Structure formats: C-alpha cells, structure tokens
Amino acid sequence: MAKTLGVHIVADLYGCDPEILKSADRMAEIFEGAVREAKLNKLSSHFHQFYPYGATGVIVISESHLSFHTWPEHGYVAIDVYTCGAHELAFKAFDYIVDKLNPSRVEKDVHFRGVIDESEEVEFASAYSVEA
Template structure:
C-alpha cells in the first residue's frame, strides 16, 4: 500500500535547522519535487531554536523535528503511491540539508492485504 522512510539526519548545520521559516522552502520543495499532493501544512517554531512541521498529503504525510543543538533532524515520509515519489522527496531534503551521516529505515506498508481476506472483529467487540 505504500512506503515509509524514517530517517535520522546527523551533522546538519544548526543554522539551517534552527528556524521553521528556513525549513519551509526545503520541505515544500521536497513535496513538489516528489510530485506529491499537498493538502495542508503546519510548522512550529520552538524557542529559542528548533522546529517541527508536517505536510498532510493525499498520499499520507511528511513530517520532521529538529534539534539544532545536536545537528539532528528526524524525518518521516510516508506515501501510499509510487514509492519513487518518497525517494525523490527524501533525496531532495538530503541534498538541501547535507547531513554528515544518515540512519534510514524503509518500511513497506500494507503488504499483507489481500482482497479475499476480510477483517473479522474480535469476539469481545461484537455487539449482541
């Protein structure tokens, strides 16, 4: 049903990730570059520094959190569509933030769904 990229970006320039307004064009650019469908977005500025943000996508979401004092960005890109879109968005962010190290996990989501399988409610949830 989709792919989810979870990544920790280390060694990122603290100035690049201290303010939401500096991250906004990078995250929004990643959405456009990946040809993802933006529904809405919200960014939050921590004081004195650091930011979080999320972009709600028709395909799912892209979110991040920053710790400038550690040069760390945690990133979550989940798309239920062409997996290449998530990879393109991820590459775009890496190219802009230039981390010195990246720890990445890729999850395939919904791989066990089969049309002939029907959900069965557990017995304790059935209403008489």
C-alpha cells in the same frame, strides 16, 4: 502475488547546518520543495518555531505525510516521509531533503506498509461492492 500499499522512510540526519535546523521557515522551504520535486499532492501544512531555537512541522499530502523535528544544538533532525503512492516518489522527496540538508551521516529505515496478497484485495472488493 503480493503488493505493498505504502512506503515509510524514517530517518535520522546528523551533522546538519544548525542555522537551517533552527528555523521553521527554512525547514518549511525544504519540505515544501520536496513535495513539489516529487510531485506529491499537498493538502495542508503546519510548522512551529520553538524558542530559543528548533522547529517541527508536518505536510499532509493526499498520499500521507512528510514531517520533521529538529535539534539544532546537536545538528540533528528526525524526519518521516510516508506515501501510499508510487514508491519512487517517497524516495525522490527523501533524496531532495537529504540533498538540501547535507548531513554528514544518515541513518534510514524503510518500512513497506500494507503488504497484502492481491487475492485478499479481490475478496475484500467483491465483499464490499456497491450495486447500482
């Protein structure tokens, strides 16, 4: 039986409001909201405002990360949502971001990371078990 350790959503959003995309603060609000909405566990964040416009940012979560990089002059933002927690939480965070940015077009790739056979996990765990 196989299981997946993480899900990584990589997306290009087109036709977004340039007024939102040009502001690191507004993008931070959306991404922080996605973390809260999906009940992810924030560890830290960093956002940067480019001049004359544009923004980039990342939120590090215990499950992995959410990130963005904007091109407001094109109404475009590249985003990543990667979690090693419950897969539905990644999709919940992603859907929240898409809802708030309201793009006219979304191109999304979903990568299931760390697809392992559960028997491999047992072998690894027994090989590295700690004796009391």
